[in-house]
Amino acid sequence: MKKETKKAKKATVKKDVKKYKPQSWEEVFSSEQMPPLPTELPKLIEITISQTPELLKGTVAQVAPVPFSIYPRALQFVYTDNRVRELRMNCLLVAQEGGGKECITLPVKRILADIKADDKRNRQRLKEFNEKYNRTRSDDEKPQRPSDLDIRWLYPDITRPRLGQAMEDAQGAFLFLKLNELEDWDKVEGQRGKSNSFSIMKLIDDEDNDFGQDRVGAQSVNADGCLRLNWLADTTEPKLKKYFRYIHGEGPISRITLGGIPTVEIGAPIPVFGNYDKAYDDALHPYIENLKKATGTITCKQAQKMASKLKAEIDEFNSKSQDRILDTLSHRALVAAFRRACLIYAANGMVWEPEIEYYCRWSMQTDLYLKYKLFADDIAEATASVKESKPGPQSLLDKVVVDDNGQFDFDEVVRVYTESGKKPDEKKVKNILSQWKGRGYILQMTDDSYKKAK
Secondary structure, eight states: OHHHHHHHHHHHHHHHHHSOOOOOHHHHHHOSSOOOOOSSOOHHHHHHTTTSOGGGHHHHHHHTHHHHTTSOBSEEEEOTTSOEEEOOOEEEEEESSSOOGGGGHHHHHHHTHHHHHHHHHHHHHHHHHHHHHHHOOOTTTOOOOOTTOOOOEEOSSOOHHHHHHHHHHHTTBOEEEEOSSGGGHHHHHTOOGGGOOOHHHHHTTSTTOOEEEOOOSTTSOOEEEOOOEEEEEEEEHHHHHHHTTTOTTSSHHHHOOEEEEOOOOTTOOOOOOOOOSHHHHHHHHHHHHHHHHOOEEEOOHHHHHHHHHHHHHHHHHHHHHOOHHHHHHHHHHHHHHHHHHHHHHHHTTSOOOHHHHHHHHHHHHHHHHHHHHHHHHHHHHHHHTSOOOOSSOOOHHHHOOOOTTSEEOHHHHHHHHHHTTOOOOHHHHHHHHHHHHHTTSEEEEETTEEEEOO
């Protein structure tokens, strides 16, 4: 009996030693490498990256929640501030150089296979409707557009009216956009360069946003509602910095979740992928079905507790650094981590795994590590270049210095007037003195001597 007890204790100790220990924020920001992927992951993430080469598993893991988030409809979670958060997500993959981005293509296609199949049928139905409508001459005989043409996987060259129509057709579900290059976002916004304010990119991260347009024609799209659009894109570091060069001090950067694409060393073997086959699809199927059924307003206490814990950790780290940029970036990064936790929780059939916290901490650390590395200096420079206005206009009379007798002369008023940023002008100073005397602010003692009225 005693021997069995000792064996049990040894086994327990051995297990505790192997338990995953997350990186601290100090370790993350003092490293020259991105945070390593946790050795213990939620089952959904494990399955998703199971056929990905070891080098690229972190890349796919950061992307994975975005395509899964397209399945739920009218699903939201209560955040720590008691406001509700929908599963609004995005991920922008960043590489030092081109290459490596294809590692997400197959997992995303397999995850969204059901959405893609429905879209194909609905695009065919839309084509048939348009052809029939155009063939029919009489307005009285023209067919009505089907109300269930729900097409979710969109393409970048989409017009604003078509985006509004897709929003209406989706009836509260999320639309999905995969950009081949980050610059394709110009097509979505309809703007480029300095004129691109990224209004849609900022809008879709906000709960209860208002999106739409009014048109006059009978067949014109009239849409009004909340735009739900989750997206993926990739780019290189130089292109990323160039693309956002005009808005470093504004909102888009904090609203994006960044992920990294590792650089393959010169002469390294080609990464070998596994099989994205029926077995892979079958393993994901139960999670996708759970997401299809998930709806309503959910309170996940474990996700709330996790968010509070992560906030306490980043606040403790930032209390030492007193870094305003990191503090600002961390707010939305924390919300993004919370949303990811809730997504996995819903995919599990509203069941929590301890590994969710490991994964979400890593995801948030990766996001903030890359944002700080790529944008901290640019944000600081943009913030410093903003010229602050004065608190408000100040009384020149209050600035006038009086002598021991409580009096001042003409030259003193000229000094105050000039130091306020105005050019010396004796005529204007005389006019000011005349106004002050007329309004009873000052008393004239001699030709060149004045006194403030009490």
